[in-house]
Amino acid sequence: MGLLGKGLLDGMVVTARNFVGSYFDKERLTTVQYPEERIKLPENSRSFPFLVYDKDSDPIATMRCVACKICEIECPPQCIYIVMDRNEAGKPNQRPKVFDIDISVCMQCQICVEVCPFEAIKMDTDYEKAKFGRFDDLVEHLDDLLKSNEYYHSIHPTEAAAVDAKLEAEAKKKAAKKAPAPAAKPAEAKAAAPAAAAPKAAIAIPADAPFTAEQREWLTKNLPAIVGAPATGAAPAAAPAEGAPAEAAPAATDDPWHDPGLSLPERMKLAEGKSLAEKLFAAMAQTDCHACGYDCKGYAEAIASGAEPDISLCVPGAAETEAELKKLTGK
Ligand code: SF4
Ligand code: SF4
Numbered sequence: 001m002g003l004l005g006k007g008l009l010d011g012m013v014v015t016a017r018n019f020v021g022s023y024f025d026k027e028r029l030t031t032v033q034y035p036e037e038r039i040k041l042p043e044n045s046r047s048f049p050f051l052v053y054d055k056d057s058d059p060i061a062t063m064r065c066v067a068c069k070i071c072e073i074e075c076p077p078q079c080i081y082i083v084m085d086r087n088e089a090g091k092p093n094q095r096p097k098v099f100d101i102d103i104s105v106c107m108q109c110q111i112c113v114e115v116c117p118f119e120a121i122k123m124d125t126d127y128e129k130a131k132f133g134r135f136d137d138l139v140e141h142l143d144d145l146l147k148s149n150e151y152y153h154s155i156h157p158t159e160a161a162a163v164d165a166k167l168e169a170e171a172k173k174k175a176a177k178k179a180p181a182p183a184a185k186p187a188e189a190k191a192a193a194p195a196a197a198a199p200k201a202a203i204a205i206p207a208d209a210p211f212t213a214e215q216r217e218w219l220t221k222n223l224p225a226i227v228g229a230p231a232t233g234a235a236p237a238a239a240p241a242e243g244a245p246a247e248a249a250p251a252a253t254d255d256p257w258h259d260p261g262l263s264l265p266e267r268m269k270l271a272e273g274k275s276l277a278e279k280l281f282a283a284m285a286q287t288d289c290h291a292c293g294y295d296c297k298g299y300a301e302a303i304a305s306g307a308e309p310d311i312s313l314c315v316p317g318a319a320e321t322e323a324e325l326k327k328l329t330g331k
Helices: 002-021 070-074 111-115 149-155 157-178 186-197 213-227 264-270 276-283 296-305 318-329
Strands: 049-053 080-086 092-102 121-123 146-148
Touching: 049 149, 070 080, 070 111, 111 121, 146 149, 149 157, 264 276, 264 318, 276 296, 276 318
Parallel strands: 049 146
Antiparallel strands: 049 121, 080 092
């Protein structure tokens, strides 16, 4: 009992010292006059997620999110809802039209941030989310979620600087890949000249290629100018009967299954009769999110060639894609 009384007295002395000291030293204040005064939050504090955009002049066009839905799939309480934005032709714009987060359900775990391959979603520090309504008021929409990269820097400066450096390095790497090979030095060019001057192998137009006689004649005449090689083997297909309508040139396929809005059965139907690599491509989620380390086509080609043995890497396609890949590869 005696000990308890001493502890109580010690505590009161500390309180009294802070009470008096706080009139002279602001640091001794343990409370602030909220909401007029606010304590600056530590850099690693977090509340709810927000979406990063790069330019104030056009937040929608410069948002980093590509609507790949990985965060929607991985969010443990399933509080994210995303709908892809599409152009008039129905093609995906690779950004969300709808991006909702139900903050009454969000458990602030940050898993959405960890899984996003595009540094598009980050944790905010804003904790003032109290609302009067219990339903739609607690759902944050795209407009509420979009915040600038400057804002991200203001709340998590160290992390934001590291992200900027990473994105810059990735952009440089991409640009270097796209850049044409440097011109050969004059001496090297001279040495290489005879090889360059050598005629290219002739291009044969197969007899069963689906061209009309007219198209075949045009190709035979113009191919050399287009590709720099003579066209040969132009065994003419049977000429159409006089007066018969000219056949239409075959339409370019343009990977019609490459649309994340199509269901897996729809995509597989479009890839019927195609090569294994194309069927594997159609089985992917078509978001080009790079969670697998490739774009969708690259991952399919890597599996088809045997360079990539793991068929479970398509995160947005999840179990459905993996099952289809298993069926196609027999793995
Ligand atoms: S994982 Fe990133 S890019 Fe994909 S939908 Fe979520 S925020 Fe957007
Ligand atoms: S913080 Fe966790 S619970 Fe909240 S949206 Fe992200 S993944 Fe879901």
